[in-house]
Amino acid sequence: MSPTAKLSEVMSRPVEVAMADQKLAEIDALFATQSGLPVLDGEGKCIGVVSKKDKAKASNGLDSTVAEVMSSPAITLTLDKTVLEAAALMLKHKVHRIPVVNEQLQVIGIVTRTDVFQALEEANKA
Template sequence: MSPTAKLGEVMSRPVQVAMADQRLADIDAFFGAQSGLPVLDEEGRCIGVVSKKDKAKASNGLDSTVGEVMSSPAITLTPEKTVLEAAALMLKEKVHRIPVMNEQQQVIGIVTRTDVFKALEASKV
């Protein structure tokens, strides 16, 4: 992999997603395997991301809804964008993960800091 590798090659998939009206208790188990989830609205559009950090800030604990604590608006990219573009956007927006969207605006993957670091590290070999 290189900094010019496409996100479609390095993104993690399949992606577990959350709905804005779900309670944090309903998605809590997913945080064992991943640190954040894209959040969808009723039409399936990505409207934000909920992370472990967001969950920790919930005033009502696990009774809060995802929509109450998620980071929004969603910062997304397409699979044609590069690892370098994702890294720059992560730094600029101070985010740790970016949902990857297809032409129909559906979440098809997620690129994390770990994905970016692995791709950049592999380019040094």
């Protein structure tokens, strides 16, 4: 795997998502296995990301809605972008995960810092 590998080669799928109008209590169990989720609007478009850190800052605790605490607007990438581009965007925006979307802004995968680091580490071994 090289830094120029396409995100389609390193992203995770399928992706658990949250809806903007959901209560944090409804998605709390998902945080046991992942640190953040893409957030969708009623039309299925990615509008943000909600993380464990966002959840911890919720003023109403688990009664808060995802929309109240999520990071928005969504920082997204498309399948044709590279591992290197994902790494640069993560550094620039200080994020740990980036949803991968299609032309309609529907989530088709997610790339995490771990995905990026593993791809770069494999390239370093070669």
